[in-house]
Amino acid sequence: MTIRAYQESDLPHIQRMWKEIGWATGPEEQAAMEWYVDEADVAVGLINGEAEALAAVHNGTIRYLDTDLDLACVTAVTTSLVGRKQGLATGTTARVVANALDRGIHVAALGMFEQGFYDRLGFGTSAYTNQMIFDPSSLTVDAPYRTPTRLGAEDWEEIHAAHLRRKRSHGGVALTPPTYTKAELATDSDGAGWGYYEGDRLTHFIWAVKREYSGPLAITLMSYETPEQILELLALVREFGDQIRSVKMVEPPEIQLHDLLRHPIRQRIQTAKSPHEARHQALAWWQLRILDLDHVVSQRSWDGDEITFNLDLADPLNSYGDGIGLSGQYRVTIAKNSHVEPGPDPSAPTMTASINALSRMWFGVHPASSLALTDRLQAPSALLARLDEAFLLPSPHPGMFF
Ligand SMILES: CC(C)(COP(=O)(O)OP(=O)(O)OC[C@H]1O[C@@H](n2cnc3c(N)ncnc32)[C@H](O)[C@@H]1OP(=O)(O)O)[C@@H](O)C(=O)NCCC(=O)NCCS
Incomplete structure (x- = not known):
């Protein structure tokens, strides 16, 4: 098994791999891979001299109470269909995590495809994220509606800067390389954003993906500098309710969305098994570990x-x-x-x-006495x-x- 740092000549091979596994099938997604690896620490696993596996780390910060810690965020781990079960994903991930440790980065985090795989590299499961699907017209938010400015993938620089400036609470992540945001926005041709400026500065916005006329509209990114701006974004979403029957979004840490929904339980019962089924999902999707x-x-x-x-x-x-x-x-x-x-x-x-367990305790994922049980x-x-x-x-x- 050969694992080494990514080189430009690997690009066609990693593009072939992401096409094969269905991660980047269209021309925009394939082209965006160049930006994606541009400012990342990428290790590749080779078979017959060609890259058949990849693990990538983007640098950033993670908020610990009121300070920022340096973060190595493992944003991708993939192996092609010919390279599987040879330890390439594990080996490339171990390499980029070890590199981050060498570089003095404080913490590593990643989104997991399944629990257990990354536990073998010291990662422990983090807290649940609340994700809600609801009828936007049922939002009772008490904030006036203002006409937003339209945002597109071409506005990636402003969107990136706003996302870095945004209000973050404990555990809040920001990834530093602008090319990461550029690649992410370019890969979904159905994505679009709406936001508000103060002078030249984009202060708050949502970025969302809609695949059907009436929704669901999935909000994939939400940025704001003050808690009041969340209310203005929700007022914007409420007005989309004339057309859109369901919105999916992650609950911001500052609010309990139930406070702003009319009849949330009735909605769940009335929409059961429909394409706009109102739901509240708790997702354990990310893991973290201490490096320093x-x-x-x-x-x-x-x-x-x-x-x-x-x-x-x-x-x-x-x-x-x-x-x-x-x-x-x-x-x-x-x-x-x-x-x-x-x-x-x-x-x-x-x-x-x-x-794994110590990292969970230190970040307040779960109390020590509970971790001692499980x-x-x-x-x-x-x-x-x-x-x-x-x-x-x-x-x-x-x-x-x-
Ligand atoms: C997930 C993926 C990267 C694994 O690639 P791989 O190169 O085959 O993985 P490795 O060879 O390093 O590791 C495989 C081992 O992990 C083990 N494993 C898999 N899932 C596991 C889990 N949840 N818990 C513990 N071990 C697990 C396998 O049993 C296997 O063990 P074995 O070698 O003893 O049989 C690959 O299937 C893939 O690219 N999937 C699609 C993209 C994806 O989901 N990426 C992950 C993003 S978070």
Whole structure:
């Protein structure tokens, strides 16, 4: 198995692969692949000298409470139909994650096709995303309607800048390379956007895909700088209700959409089994893992009584190469200035954990005492109870799909 960094000469082979697996079948999607790989760290797996697998990382940031951490976002992992079951997807993904670790990136995240595959590289399942399908005319949002400005794929630079400026809450992700946004917008010819400017600055917008006259209209991107702007975007969606019978969107972290829907339960019953079926779906679609333990630990500033424990940490990434991965013995202190030192300290209690489970705890995906029931994280119950208190965080919410 040969794995190496992507080169320009691999482009026809990765285009062939994405056509074969149905990820980029049309001419626009094929052309956009050039932008997609332009500013990414891409590893390819070779068979007979030709790229038959790929894993790509785009750099960005992920919000941890009120600070930004450097993020390596694995935005694609694919193997052609001739390259499967030879470890190419695993090997290329391990390579780009190890590269990110070497580069000092703090956290890695990805969207998963299934749970389990990326667990083998230290990723743990993150929080549920709420996705709602509803009748837009049932929105009771109390905001006036303003005529929006139309946006198209050609406005990718402004859309990208607005998306980077947008309000993000805990777990909020922004991917830095403009060519990522350019490629994403270009690949869906049914996509279109509507937004609002203040002077020259695009402040808030939605980007959506509609395949039928009356919907569903799927909002795939939503950006705003202030919470009030969400209401204006929802007022815009409400007015689409004259034509569009159903809208699918992710619930923004700042609001509970049920507060703004007339008869949400009646809608569900009345539309059951129709193409516009109103639904509320909770999706566990993304995973994350810590790459820089010292830095991520230092971001949890805790005003309560100091907590010190030994951490016996297992990182599956260690089995993919010498010197990569975070397996080891540490001593962790959670305090105003939280930190990690080499361990162990015989007087402190010990937690045994995988990096997968620890990452989930650190981001507030699930409390330590719950992870102790279902994941690889064990500690004395008194320590678990104190950690439950210290990591009572908002649910992480990426605010975009990747
Ligand atoms: C998913 C995909 C990338 C896997 O490619 P691949 O090169 O065949 O994968 P690898 O050879 O590295 O790994 C295969 C191994 O993973 C295992 N595996 C698959 N799904 C798993 C899961 N959910 N949990 C644990 N292991 C899993 C397989 O059983 C196999 O193990 P084996 O080699 O012991 O039989 C490939 O099927 C693909 O391109 N699918 C379409 C695109 C896609 O969905 N990409 C993922 C985007 S997140």
